[in-house]
Amino acid sequence: MTELTWLRPDRGLLRLRRLECLLYLGLPLTGVSAVIAYVAGSAAGVGAALLTVGLVGLALTAVERRFHAWGYAEREDDLLVRRGALVRRLSVVPYGRMQYVDVTAGPLDRRLGLARVTLHTAAAASDASIPGLLAAEATRLRDRLAALGEARAAGL
Amino acid sequence: MTQADPQPELVWERLHPLTPLLRGGKFFLALAAIVGQQSFRQDVRPPAYVSGLTALLITGLAVLAGYVSWRRTGYRLTDSELQVDSGVLTRRSRRVPLARLQAVEVVRPVIGRVMGLAELRLEVVGSGSAEAPLAYLSESDAHELRARMLARSQGTSSESPVAPDEARVLVVVPPGTLVTSLLLAGSTVFLGVVLVAFLITAAISTDIAMAAAVGVISVVLPFGSALVKRFLTEYGFTVAETEGGLRLTRGLLDTRASSIPDGRVQGVRIIEPWLWRRRDWVRVEVDVAGYAAGQGEQTTSTALLPVAPRALGTALAARVLGTALPPAIARVPDRARWRAPLSHRRLAVGLDARHLVTTSGVVATTTDVVPLAKIQSIRLTAGPWQRRLRLASVHADSAGRRLKVGSARHRDQDEAVLLVEELSELARAARRA
Helix, strand or coil, X not given: CCCCCCECCCCXXXXXXXXXXXXXXXXXXXXXXXXXXXXXXXXXXHHHHHHHHHHHXXXXXXXXXXXXXXXXXXXXXXXXXXXXXXXXXXXXXXXXXXXXXXXXXXXXXXXXXXXXXXXXXXXXXXXXXXXXEEHHHHHHHHHHHHHHHHHXXXXX | CCCCCCCCCCCCECCCCCHHHHHHXXXXXXXXXXXXXXXXXXXXXXXXXXHHHHHHHHHHHHHHHHHHHHHCCEEEECCCEEEEEECCCCCEEEEEEHHHEEEEEEEECHHHHHHCEEEEEEEECCCCCCCCCEEEEEHHHHHHXXXXXXXXXXXXXXXXXXXXXXXXXXXXXXXXXXXXXXXXXXXXXHHHHHHHHHHHHHHHCHXXXXXXXXXXXXXXXXXXXXXXXXXXXXXCCEEEEECCEEEEEECCCCEEEEEEECCCEEEEEEEECHHHHHHXXXXXXXXXXXXXCCCCCCCCCCEEEEEEEHHHHHHHHHHHHCCCCCXXXXXXXXXXXXXXXXXXXXXXXXXXXXXXXXXXXXXXXXEEEEEHHHCXXXXXXXXXXXXXXXXXXXEEECCECCCCXXXXXXXXXXXXXXXXXXXXXXXHHHHHC
8 A cells, every 4th residue: 555645525525514513413502502591590501502512512523533534545456435533444345346336415515516426335334435525526436436347347 | 028039939837826725825824813813802703604704705805816916927937037927907027137146945835835835036136125936836846947047047058957856965964963952052041041040939939920920931932932943944954965056955844945056155154152062063154145035034044054063064164165264363462352351362364365264252153254256345444442452353245144244353453454455455366266
């Protein structure tokens, strides 16, 4: 693994994950804090607000670390995908083993012009999936993988 | 049909004419059970002849529907695929490419055995849903069709159906051995302990025992029925060698004959339960790609050999994998005991040009084998605790779904990275071989 060049997801993925963090964690917690402040008085409300800020901050650092852990590298015969900050994972998927490639983009992803490329093999446990690719890069990767997969296909 | 029929001279064959009756009979039994249950209730009780007539009428309708569907179902075997057309209102036309065939199974349910009928099930790669099992055929038809399909899926002898009894028997598991092995199974011991504890409690105080009875029954029932089921399904287990692979026959009430074509095995597991060690017995399980075609309830069991002396078990594993297995000698570092205190002594890895062997286990020793040519992807994982100990796990994923084989856990970090490299190199070479 000497001349390996690791490519990374677009910076937009970090923005997306932060947005999700605020939307799905920050917003509900803020609501809950407001209710607590209303019901149990301002002291409890301040406590809840502090807790909210702490939790969201923690989630944001986790998101940041996970973003930096993402990477993928196209080798001659296989694709490497690494991910995970707490549990580190590295997947090696030979092109010849690919059954099909998926490109998916949710509503938020599309807003930011991002897409996720997923490789499927015949094994259920294979989990090579790369989120946060710019649409052009996602299409390039998909076409390249499909072409390589066809060229190197092997029977089960 | 849009395509031109490639082999118009092949006639469509029908399932066995007794099929609707057998299906209707099953239906009748189910109904009779419901009606019988109802008639025990006091509150609403229609006269016996009313419920009896209703049941008969419904069964008659079911048989009629079965007859119509039987009339509209046909199958035929071409050189390259099995074609099954069925359906009354919605027509369904299935084409199963024989090149994708992983295994074939002939199942004979108890009622079917009396009438000489059998069901044919197919296993195909990546089929999530039922692959149109052929139910029911006459036994001879089922065996002949299976032999022909297997022969064609292997690309050998396209004509001249293989005689069904060209098999050389390798192993027969004697009933006595099976019973002993089940008595020495972990769940039997567990059951015994629970029952003895219950009896002691009952001797001391009937009240407590009565209170605990429901709990005890709910524990005993599933374990007991699992043991009985294993006895019924694995009774008379016979492994025979045929031209293109192995054939397994087993079962006391419902009998099953399944075939494992050569080179379709995705993984092998050799299990040595603690209580079997004195006798040096092992159990061997295999995994092929794809789901069992029947899906749902009784999918193909994974057993290749329910119990046998170790030498025989490893020899059979080697037979099914093609070559002898490398020994698992590379142990994990001592510090792995902080992560896997109970099993770290048993964790080891062996690797040669064809297979990856891993061992693990807390009470039972488990040896897993993955043929390198079948590896779909390789993964390295390292959790926080593992990273602190500079450990990592390597997983070689194959297309088998019933056994989770190919995990080399808690290796030294640097060694794990090297192992991933080595595995992907060797797997690439093995694929091309």
